[in-house]
Amino acid sequence: MFDKYTIKPGDTLNSIANKFNTKPQVILEINNIYYPEDLRAGMDIIIPKEKEQYFNYYTIEKGDSLYKIAQKYNINPTLLASLNGLNMEDYIYPNQEILIPKSGYSYYITAEGDTLKTVADMFKISEESLLKQNPTIYLLKDQILVTKR
Numbered sequence: 001m002f003d004k005y006t007i008k009p010g011d012t013l014n015s016i017a018n019k020f021n022t023k024p025q026v027i028l029e030i031n032n033i034y035y036p037e038d039l040r041a042g043m044d045i046i047i048p049k050e051k052e053q054y055f056n057y058y059t060i061e062k063g064d065s066l067y068k069i070a071q072k073y074n075i076n077p078t079l080l081a082s083l084n085g086l087n088m089e090d091y092i093y094p095n096q097e098i099l100i101p102k103s104g105y106s107y108y109i110t111a112e113g114d115t116l117k118t119v120a121d122m123f124k125i126s127e128e129s130l131l132k133q134n135p136t137i138y139l140l141k142d143q144i145l146v147t148k149r
Contacts (some may be wrong), residue, residue: 002030002046002144003136009041020047023098030044030085048099054107055083055099056144062094073100083144084111110143 013036017024070077
């Protein structure tokens with residue numbers, strides 16, 4: 001689950017991370033930003049929302065790969081990569097933190113052309129329930145939607 005946030009004058013990476021109870025590195029990674037200096041007032045960024053409810057953290061160890069981590073947690077490796085704003089070919093490095101989806105939830109990464117109806121049908125829930133569980137739905141490509149199983 002993610003929210004859009006518009007950077008305000010005076011915001012820093014740390015102040016934004018503290019405001020949303022997340023880590024600076026997570027903000028950089030999910031927005032594909034390599035340098036904190038690239039953040040500018042007026043820029044829209046994606047911020048993790050209520051991640052404690054839907055995700056656990058995992059710290060990459062030497063020798064890890066997305067495939068190994070996905071296997072360890074019984075997760076689809078492509079979903080794991082997408083949830084973390086990564087491609088399967090991306091390099092992961094020791095001490096990098098990634099989000100691991102918690103069990104008991106279903107996750108979906110939106111695709112171009114999705115509608116509330118098609119996503120609700122895929123989850124086998126009503127559109128109203130989908131909206132209630134995901135109050136911020138943009139239906140833009142690569143948005144993460146979550147529902148209880």
